[in-house]
Amino acid sequence: xxxxxxxxxxxxxxxxxxxxxxxxHLVDHPEVRVVAECANGPExxxxxxxxxxxxxxxxxxxxxxxxxxxxxxxxxxPAVVFVTAYDRYALRAFEVHAVDYLLKPYARERFDTAxxxxxxxxxxxxxxxxxxxxxxxxxxxxxxxxATRLAFxxxxxxxxxPVRAVDYVKAEDDYVLVVxxxxxxxxxxxxxxxxxxxxxxRFVRVHRSWIVSxxxxxxxxxxxxxxxxxxxxLPVSRTGAARLKERMAR
Numbered sequence: 396x397x398x399x400x401x402x403x404x405x406x407x408x409x410x411x412x413x414x415x416x417x418x419x420h421l422v423d424h425p426e427v428r429v430v431a432e433c434a435n436g437p438e439x440x441x442x443x444x445x446x447x448x449x450x451x452x453x454x455x456x457x458x459x460x461x462x463x464x465x466x467x468x469x470x471x472x473p474a475v476v477f478v479t480a481y482d483r484y485a486l487r488a489f490e491v492h493a494v495d496y497l498l499k500p501y502a503r504e505r506f507d508t509a510x511x512x513x514x515x516x517x518x519x520x521x522x523x524x525x526x527x528x529x530x531x532x533x534x535x536x537x538x539x540x541x542a543t544r545l546a547f548x549x550x551x552x553x554x555x556x557p558v559r560a561v562d563y564v565k566a567e568d569d570y571v572l573v574v575x576x577x578x579x580x581x582x583x584x585x586x587x588x589x590x591x592x593x594x595x596x597r598f599v600r601v602h603r604s605w606i607v608s609x610x611x612x613x614x615x616x617x618x619x620x621x622x623x624x625x626x627x628x629l630p631v632s633r634t635g636a637a638r639l640k641e642r643m644a645r
Contacts, residue, residue, distance in 0.1 A: 402514055403446060405431045407439040407465070408454040408478060413499070417452055417478070420506045427510065436460025436546075437553040440468045448473050449517040450510075452497075455479035455535075460553065463532035464546045468553065470583055472523045474516040476509045488535035492527060529588035541594040545573060547580040554580060558597075562611045563629060564589060566604040599642050601635035615639055 404427050408414045414432050421427050427450065431442040436459055443451065451473040455462035462477060477496040479485055489496045495509045523531070545561070547554045560575040566586040573580045573589075582589070590600055600606045601621050611623045618636045621629040631639065 399426060400514075400518055402427050402449040402517055403430045404428065404450040404452065405433065405439065405442050405446060405448045405473070406452045407433040407436075407457075407462075408452075409434050409457045410454075413454065413478070420503060421510075423503075423507070424510055426514070436462075436465035436468075439465050440548060440553055443469050443473065447471075450513050451475045453477055455482070455485060460546055460555070463535060464544075466523075466528050467532060467584070468546055468548050469528075472528060474513040474521065475523070476513050482535070484537040485535040488531050492531045492534075494523070494531055529584060529591075533588075533591055542592040545580075545582070545589075547573070547582050549580075556580065558593065559610070561598075561608055562623060562625060562627075563608060564593075564598075564606040596642075599635070599638050601629060601631045601639060603632065605629050605635075609642065612639075 404421070406414050406417045406429055408417070418429060421429060430446045430448055433439040433442050435457055439453070453462045453466065453475055455477055456479065466472060466475065475494065477489060477494065478499065479496055480499050486496065486498070495512045497506060497509055542558055544558060545556050547556065556573065556575050562574045562576065564574070564586065565572045567581065569583060570581050571584050571586050571589050573582065586604065586606070590606055593606065597609055598606050599609060607621050607623070607629055611625070613622045613624055615621055615631060615636065616628070619631055621631050621639070623629070
C-alpha cells in the first residue's frame, strides 16, 4: 500500500490571530505541513521561492502588497486559497475563475472543503497561469479601478513602483519591461494584461510593443516617433498615432 500524499503549505496573513486560526484548523489535516508563515506580501514572495509549497493560504487585504499583487509575483503559483473579508468584486472574481476562497469568519466545515479542493488541484498539478492570475486580480478590483503601483520581484526582495513614476512599458517576449527614470524592471506578464490595469487617461499604447505615459510625452515626430521628456524616442504605429491624436485632443 502506497503512503498517503502529503502537502506543504504556506500561510500568509498580516494578523497573527488569523494565522493562528489557520494553524489550528490545519491540525485536523495531518497530511498538510506548514513550512512557513508570513505577515506580508514580500515575505510570502521570498518564502514561496524558497520552499515552493503545494498550497498557499493567502490573505487579500494586507498593507504594502495585497494578496493579488503578491500572487502576481509568484512563479510558479501554488494551489491557492484566498482568505478575505467580504468584497463583492473579489468574491465574484473567485467564482468566475474557479479559485477557492474563505470568507472571514469562516466555519471549520468550509475550511475543510477549501483544503480538499486545494489538495486536489495540487495533486493534479493544476497551476494558475500568469494570464489567469492577472484576470482574477483585474476582475476582483472592480470596473474602472486602475493600478496606482506596480510590484516587481528582485534578487534581494520586492520593488514597489508608483504608476505615476512610469515613463513607458515595452513588451519583451513573455515579459514586460517597465521604465521609470533610470530604473528598469521586468515582470512576467503579457503587455495586454498590464495595459488593462493602467489608466487609459494617462497611458496610451502607441505600438503593439510599447505603452507610453502621456505625462512624459513631449511631442510626436512625423507621426512615427513619440519623444519623451528624457529624450528617448519610441516607435509609433498608425493605430498608435490615431490613439495619441484622439487622446491629446481631449
